Amino acid sequence: MMRILRHLVRYNRKGSAWIASRFPKIFASPDPSYRATVLSRVTRDIKANQPKLVLEAGGVDRPLLDRSPDYEFVGLYIEERPECARLYDRFVIQSIEEPLPVEPDMILSFTLLEHVPNNHAAIRQMYSVLKPGGTIHHYVPSKYHPYSLGLRLIGPGLQKRLIPILRPGAEDVTGYPAFFDLCSANAMSRALERQGFKNIDVKAFYRANDYFAFFTPLFILVTLWENLCHKLEWRIFASGFVISARK
Numbered sequence: 001m002m003r004i005l006r007h008l009v010r011y012n013r014k015g016s017a018w019i020a021s022r023f024p025k026i027f028a029s030p031d032p033s034y035r036a037t038v039l040s041r042v043t044r045d046i047k048a049n050q051p052k053l054v055l056e057a058g059g060v061d062r063p064l065l066d067r068s069p070d071y072e073f074v075g076l077y078i079e080e081r082p083e084c085a086r087l088y089d090r091f092v093i094q095s096i097e098e099p100l101p102v103e104p105d106m107i108l109s110f111t112l113l114e115h116v117p118n119n120h121a122a123i124r125q126m127y128s129v130l131k132p133g134g135t136i137h138h139y140v141p142s143k144y145h146p147y148s149l150g151l152r153l154i155g156p157g158l159q160k161r162l163i164p165i166l167r168p169g170a171e172d173v174t175g176y177p178a179f180f181d182l183c184s185a186n187a188m189s190r191a192l193e194r195q196g197f198k199n200i201d202v203k204a205f206y207r208a209n210d211y212f213a214f215f216t217p218l219f220i221l222v223t224l225w226e227n228l229c230h231k232l233e234w235r236i237f238a239s240g241f242v243i244s245a246r247k
Contacts, residue, residue, distance in 0.1 A: 009214045009215075012213065012214055012215050012216045012219075013213045013214060015216040016212075016213035016214075016216045016219040017213070019216065019219075019220065026223065026224075026227065027209065027223050028207075029205070029206075029207035030206070030207070030227075030230055031203075031205055031206070031207070034139050034203075034205045034240055034241075034242055035064075035110070035139070037139075037203055037205075037242045038064065038108070038110060038137055038138075038139050038242050039064060041137050041242065041244050042064065042065065042106070042108055042137050045106060045135050045137070045244075046070070046071070046106070049105065049106075049133070049135070050070070050071075051071050051104070051105030051106045051134070052071055052072065052105055053071060053072045053074060053102060053103065053104045053105055053106075054071050054072070054073055054074070054104060054105065054106045054107075054108070055074045055075075055076060055100070055102055055104040055106070055107045055108070056073070056074070056075055056076070056088075056107075056108050056109065057075075057076045057077070057096045057107065057108070057109040057112055058076070058077055058096075058109045058110065058111070058112030058115075059075055059077070059087075059109075059110065060075070060077045060079075060080075060081055060084065061081045061082075061083040061084060061087065063075060063087055063088070064108060064110050065108070066087075067087065067088065067089060071105075072089045072090065073088050073089045073090075074088060074089060074090045074091070074092060074102055074104065075087065075088035075090070075091045075092070076091070076092045076093075076094065076096060076100070077091075077093065078093065078094065078095055079093065080093050090102075095116070095122075096109075096112070096116060096122045096125060096126070097116060097117070097118050097121040097122050097125060098125065099125060099128075099129075100125050100126070100128075100129045102129060103129050103130075103131055104129065104130060104131070104134065105130075105131050105133075105134045105135075106134060106135050106136070106137070107126050107130060107134070107135075107136045107137075108136065108137040108138065109138045109139070110138070110139045111139060111140075111141060112138070113138055113140045113181075113182075113183065113188075114140060114141045114143070114148075114178045114179065114180050114183050115176050115177060115178055115179065116179065116181060117179045117181060118181060119181045119182040119183075119188070119191065120181075120182070120191060123182075123191050123192060123195050123197075124195060127195045127196060127197065127247060130247045131247070132247055133246065133247065134246070134247050135244060135245065135246050135247075136197070136243075136244065136245050136246075137242070137243075137244045138242070138243050138244075139240060139241070139242050140183050140188060140240055140241055140242075140243065141178075141180075141183065141208075141239065141240040142183055142184055142185065142204075142235075142236075142237070142238045142239060142240050142241060143180035143183040143184055144184060144236050144237050144238075145208055145237060145238065145239045145240070146212070146222050146225065147208050147211040147212070147239065148178070148180055148183070151178055152178070152180065156176070156177040156178070167211070167214070184235075184236055185202045185204055185235040185236070185238060185241045185243070186235065186236065188202075188241075188243055189202055189243065192243070192245050196247070197245035197246065197247060198245065198246050198247070199244075199245060199246040200243065200244070200245045201243070201244045201245070202235075202241050202242070202243050203241060203242045203243075204233075204235045204238035204240075204241045205238055205239050205240050205241060205242070206226045206227075206229050206230040206237075206238050206239055207226055207239055208222075208226070208239035208240070209222050209223045209226060225237075226239065
């Protein structure tokens with residue numbers, strides 16, 4: 001049975017890739033990548049403000065930034081991996097919800113906050129330690145995209161079992177428990193504003209159809225839905241968003 005399922009998934013993934021290659025205007029992302037957007041904002045911020053300490057939360061052994069002589073680069077996560085000692089100047093093992101032992105000029109994360117059970121606490125801790133004039137930059141998957149809804153429906157246990165079949169090769173980067181607390185552009189913006197953050201800047205993204213490439217008809221339907229949401233600027237149904245703010 002599993003052999004048949006794996007064969008069907010391979011067949012559908014090839015079909016989805018073929019359709020996407022034939023009709024790129026429909027299936028390709030209408031925006032620059034969200035990773036590139038985060039990096040652009042962070043790089044511009046570093047150049048303009050010359051931070052002395054940068055905290056990247058959740059990067060573990062795949063950080064967005066590199067170490068630099070221009071700033072102290074501190075990593076933070078709930079566990080440490082062997083590469084962390086090489087990738088960061090310092091590494092802190094804890095949740096971002098807990099009191100932070102550093103005073104950064106910049107805090108950034110990439111696909112972390114959806115895994116945090118209490119983002120009100122995370123926002124409070126970030127604001128409390130961030131130096132005046134300091135900035136935050138985060139990419140956050142949005143809770144009302146079909147992928148996020150499906151993820152919460154099946155739960156992390158079944159997700160772990162399905163990933164090797166539906167998305168082979170993604171086992172090391174997906175499958176962690178996700179809570180999606182405050183993970184919509186509007187909810188996160190309001191929470192940051194209530195905490196005292198200023199200059200809140202949100203950029204929504206609408207493309208996460210690859211998660212549905214295992215079944216080509218669903219891949220097509222989700223893509224058409226994403227295109228409609230993008231055209232009508234329905235941020236609530238975005239696949240994710242980059243959010244930046246200043247203390």
